Amino acid sequence: MADSSAPKPSSSVKLVLLGEAAVGKSSLVLRFVNDDFQPNKEPTIGAAFLTQKCQLPTRTIKFEIWDTAGQERFASLAPMYYRNAQAALVVYDITKESSLVKAKHWVAELQRQASPGIVIALVGNKLDLCEDDEEAAEEESSGASATAAADDEEGEESEAAAESTENNDEGNNSTARKVSLKEAKSYADEENLLFFETSAKSGHNVGEVFTAIANAIPETSLKGRNAGAAAGAGTQAALTGANENSRVNLNAASGDGGPKEGCAC
């Protein structure tokens, strides 16, 4: 199938962005495609379409990006856009709790309704707004790595963390972060999603998201969208394998990103 003789085969991947309104979907795309940031981005009507190439060591991936409107009432249009998508970026705003809830809904929707084997990445955007919480975040992330082994402890810790966040909120508004890294991460692991925290404004982690997605796309499904459906069980098996790979990749990526995040936020 993907046994093209060219040294660096190029293939296109349909990617759809979903998430609550004003979480920064369009900004992420703009950063990825034009390496640009506009503070007042026009709201997306229906969906915007952009393309960008992503160079991998072994191949080139051309992303066809469908950036959808986030307002709740546009949700019924979404199936039109995620149809046939091989990858999805579900975005939430780490400074807004409700946006993660909505993101979870989207993940569930995609898992049941989108093409089987779709690669889903969960992305918490607006990391730049949390720079003030640096210390808290650092504590949290170090706590997370320390207790990564013990689930029970982790649970308690996160509760404690949540409490401290609340306290902070009452005291002063310095804590912009409303969704803890740990909470989102554990959800992403549970659902087998790629996971990143990004800042479209600073560009932090944006390229990484797309690279990780590109890596996670199974080669077998790159032959072309139309052929994908005909591939049948073989593809399915390949996908499962690929997903495992992706998890390995993910872990590696977040391992790399861990300390960086610590300094960045």
Place this chain on the structure above:
Amino acid sequence: MFLQNLVQKAQQFIDPAVLPGPLGNSSNGRPSKAQLFRHQFRLPDSQSPLYEITAELTLPTKKSGNDAKSPSKNWDKSNWDRDRGTHHVGQLHLSEQFLCFSTVQTSFVSTASASASAGFTGRTHGTGPAGNGFTLPLCAVRRVERLHTQSYVFALSITTWNGYDAGTETKPGAPAPPKLTIQLEGSRQQCERFCDGLKRGLRQGIKEVENMRTVAQDCYSEYFLYDEFDAVPATEKADGTARAPPDTGLGTVFKYPGNSRKLRDRSKMRLWHEYLKEHGRNTTLVRQPDFHRLIRVGLPNLLRGEIWELTSGSFYLRLQKPKLYQDTLDKFQGQGSLAIDEIEKDLNRSLPEYAGFQSEEGIGRLRRVLTAYSWTNEEVGYCQAMNIVVAALLIYLSESQAFYVLSILCDRLLPGYYSTTMYGTLLDQRVFESLVEKTMPIIWDHLVKNDVQLSVVSLPWFLSLYINSMPLIFAFRVLDVFFLEGPKVLFQIGLAILRINGEELLDATDDGTFISVLKSYFARLGESAHPKSENPKHRAITNFQALMVVAFKEFDGITQHTISEQRSKHKSAVLESIESFAKRTSIRNLGPESKKLSTNDLGFLYDRFYVVLYERQQRMEMIQAEIDRKAKLAKQRASEIVTGLPTNTPEMGRLALGASQTQMDYDAFREFLAGVAKWAVTDSPSSPMKDFSGGNYFTNTLRNRPINTSPWGNGPEPAEHEFLQRLFKKWDIDGNGALSLQNVVYGLAPIKGNRDIMSSISYFFELYDDDGDGKVDREGVLRISEALLFLSRRGLTGSVSHGPEDIDKVLPSKDEQFLGAVSSFIRRCFEYAEPDKTEVDNAADGVDLLDLGEKDETGHAETDDQSEHPKSPSPSSAGESSILARPSTNTFGQTKSRVVSANAALDPASPVHITLPTFRMLVLADETLESFFDSGFANSFHLADAPLPSNIVTSPAYLGLSHAPPTSGSGLSIPGPIGPTPVGIASGGVVGPGKGLRGVLDNIVTDGMRVAAEVRRRMDEAQRELDRGASTRGTEDDEDDDGEEQAVDLLEGAEANAGATPAKTPAKPSMLLDTPVVGGPRIESNGKARAGSDVEKSTMFER
């Protein structure tokens, strides 16, 4: 049909003959004639066609137009020459507040065929649905004269004004609008009827003059025409007051988009100056062929807003409620809403490339318009894309003008586009796709083959009216035509875009290329379409001009009729897909607790939940419409009922159409349960199935079938019982007096989902543990037993698992067992009840003593029960007849006296309670109760796996019981041992069915006088309640009767009213026009007209 959404159902009831169906909401229902009428002339929703007549309009030629400047007295009436001026033959229509004339021949009288009334939806050749003619608010009519003619010709001369004095040669000012001469063509009677109506309307119109002044003041034409075109605008009026141009949008401050020289703005202004001078302006405008041509070439900046207002009809809305915008803002000042939050998010990102929207001024205007609209139409609220559209409007319109245009857009021109489900958008995308398929099959096949989804490209075109697809100057040109001709323009432009780019599109094989082809085309719209042409004229044609030509020439055949037809064809499929999406999403998002129920069950609950809400809403509306109709008839011609902004639609409540109810109140909850559980159906339907329904009204019109407007519709009437209230309260976690779907699912999940007897028992116990202290007092115990009997009164299990023949045989024995079980439950409850305080040690001893004896006794009874009535379905009819007797024989007279005399638990003076462990023990001690809590209770809710057959619910076997003699009355709301047993017959004699329950209880504790007294008290209460219920029912019926009578009266009144004109006119044929002396009640008030008639015999109306 898109027009359906424009109208309040109430109005459909005004002219029922016009409506095909009782609701007009079936997907193939056609719009009413009143709707078509309003749509043709862009009138507000309060208007309906009253009279119409064929007529010929004569307009003065240019020369006489100049004459018109001189005082109108010079008009030589006796020598009227109908050959002077331009003539238009058409139809003259009269509504409550408007006089409309159109050259497009349409008819809205009830006898007209559908095609005659929908005639204007065909090809309009650029004139828009209203054609040539005028839409004249009656308040703008200053004087109507009947012209003296030699022949039988019936001609009227109409002098119009818009609240401003016309200038004359000596006094500067805008010229007077043209005098309209209209020759009515019809029988003398018809003409007179029409004039009669006109006269009435004119008198009403006087009230509106102030509004008209306010509204005309905002029109640029008023300022514009004050001076000659080339003159420097005067800075003050003749009387010395300063004058300034009205607000014509942000463009005056931040510049209008485009190069005005390139757009030839000045020469366009000159042409418009001439046109408006000759043919009237704002309220008094007469549409001539030039009017439409001038719009096609693009409106000049300063007049764009005003013409948009006029062609879209928002002008007439503003005329009716000039203060609505400001009032709305004032009223909701400082309040927040979800829509406002969403608006705030987008304010900074609406047409950011236009300088005006980088300023606080522009953003402030945008905020206010969007906010005000979100308040007037909370169902729509705010939808992204509205910000872009409104921002564009605000460049040419003042805030308040933009507000009304937005209303017209959302309510009429783009129905459902911005609703919460955006069904209108999705529907029109389907329509567009099917039009592409029909008109350009090659492109369509190519799209299908390459799996390119057209709507991903075209959706933003429609949703934001091309504003963020094309460069602004071209998008505004599209808008110019769109407001004039209606939504079909969007389709025509879209098709033309694809046609022009056809070849390139055929090379595109994926979404990406497809989109970039169109993107680059839009960027080149201003360039020459034929850059290589020799002919300089051809070279001068821009891509945009070429696009307009293709759109309106080649796709001329795409008419409003085409669109409507396609919409109705695809509507149900689109709605269904939205609904299934909503259902899927909603069920998935119900939360973890919902996982206890199967997906099927959730789906079933979802459907049941929304069906109940939907049906209730429909019923409410129908009843409301009925009330409105009566009110309206009562007010006769209540033209005051002006409902500027339609908020209800005939199909409102259907999920896919946007904001619908999502909360269920208590009554809806009862109705919901009645469809899910048998016990929730009442035994005594209060309103007989035959409906009261204003049946007279409906049966009068043969086409309508009677509607059941009983508060419960056609479904079974739900029971009312304390248990239901408790259940509702428990499920209503948020305590807001209403249940969401999630509440219902979370309420049912522990019952249906756990299947664990212990949690089921606790659930039930908690229902009765009011203060949550883990104790249920004596009263609670009695209520629990009542509830148990209530729940079991129609039998519990069996109906599902057994064959139909078995049911009858099984139930009795089960009922009997259950009765016994509940009886012993009560007894034991009091045995094991713990005193609230420690004071009653002695009594406690007594209880202990008694317990022993009692236990033996009970054990005995149980064995008896079991041996004689095994669970297997083998009871005899003899068993049935002995139901009531059995418990008594078993327990009668053995321990009673001892029990009660000693049992302090039964003494109301010493409060007692049972705890959950006690309750659990008591339940588990009884096999029947155990099985009830184990499965019976859960199974009594019939979800998807075993839906409740509706015939069981309403079957006469059950209902028959409720027809027990009213004197006995019991057993109805009192949970009695009811089932298909001969209870009613057995007790029919002296005792009354009520004795059944009491008898049982009596037998449990023979000497338990206090208990009995308690029970009796409750029975009496219930009886009283029943009586009260019966009596209120009686009054209700009376009221209904009254209502009907009234309706009849009104109806007669209406008929009389409608018939009055023909009937009376022969008697006083000339009254209206010549001698308004005969005193009709309405004429009476108009003394002036009478007096004036002596002087000027032919003046119908003058002010």
